[in-house]
Amino acid sequence: MSLRAQVISTELENGTSLMTQDTIIYRFPKENITSKSLFIVQPTERCIVVIQGQIAADLPPGTHNIQSPANPLSAFLSKFRYSSLPYDTVVYFVSMTRHEVRVAGISQTDDLVPLEYEVAVYFRVQNPSLLVTNVQFSSQYFKDADLAGYINPIIDQEVSQVLNNVKLVDVYKKFSDISTAVTAGLKTFLNEIGIDLISVRVTKLIPQDPELRRILQLRDLGIEINDAIRLGLARILAERSDPSSVNMALGTPYFPQLSTIVIGGYYIPFGTPPTHASPPTRTEAPGTPTGTPAQPQIQSIQSALKAVFGGGR
Incomplete structure (x- = not known):
């Protein structure tokens, strides 16, 4: 803030301005302003002077001398017989x-999709x-983010009234309605506080679940x-390094390591079960016909499974 010989302005000595791009209102930090103060209002600003809780002046762009008879502050001082501005x-x-x-x-659709x-x-x-008298300051600045806090409940209510009554498949047809x-x-609300x-x-209007977003993108x-x-x-x-991902993408079944499948009893995928000549001995595997080695028969079954279903390592 530049305060040279009671000059009140938002311009600093190095040429920069305290009225940044996201600043709506800037409050001058000092309240002991003397009657000899000179107000300089920039072309993109208006200056509101409040004395003892009352708006005394709404100064347009330009230079304003408080002691000038045409200045509204001078009329205020003469009305209350002040010789200088009060503290x-x-x-x-x-x-x-x-x-x-x-x-x-965040809102949700009729089918409960966030x-x-x-x-x-x-x-x-x-x-x-009207704006100065309807907002509250937590610091010297009232910025765009502060106004967002005022209008957030209104926007949330209006958006939810539309989204809560439509299905997910019809949401993107409701942009204009929202x-x-x-x-x-x-x-209505902004007009009441002096904003046009x-x-x-x-x-932005997207599902909260990232997986659902990707599925909708693929569908589109x-x-x-x-x-x-x-x-x-x-x-x-x-992403989990699962080899079945390729089969899932292609839409084909996945049969992991057919060699690990254990087949017991007399089950054979093709043909009829063999006839037993005598009960199996100790040297024969359970479920194996008499006189027939167990391992070759299992290998033949595994070969048949691989030939029919494919896959495996």
Whole structure:
């Protein structure tokens, strides 16, 4: 803040401004402003002077000398017979340029699918005196993020009223309905605090689950929904180094290591069970016909399985 010979402005000595791009209101840090103060208001600002809780002046861009008879502060001082400005004098600089606020939140569809949304709100201050008397300051600045806290409940209510009544497959057909609802709700509220709403735009509306987002992206690329789900599962398996991921992507069965399958009894996938000549001896494997080695028969069964089903290592 540059304060040279009671000059009150948002410009610093090095040429930079305290009225940054995201600043809506800047409050001058000192309240003991003398009657010889000179107010310099930049072309993109308005200056609101509050004395003892009352708005004494709304100064347009330019230079304003408090002692000038035409100055509204001089009329205020003469009305109350002040020889100088009282100690509790507060000066606000209000930005009159176009601002943008982005509000994000989470809602859900009629089929209980959580959705993340983001809404961009474009506005400018129409009545700076009304705005100053309707917002609260936690510091010297009232920024775009502070205004987002004011309008967040309204946007969340309007977005949820639309999303709670549609299915997930129809959500992306409701962009215009969401914009219309949010615009109607915000316009009334912002007008009450001196802000003119320019436009509203829905910038993001996606499922909260990242896997569901990828499946919807594959579907929008022209892939059938069942294939899109299978490809999503294949990606998860691939991240786990699971060899069945390729089979999942191709839609073919996966038979891991047929050599590990243990086949007991007299079961053979083809043909009829052999006839026993006598009970098996101690040197024969259980379930093996008499006089026939166990290992060659199991190997033949495994070969048959590989020939029919394929796969295995």
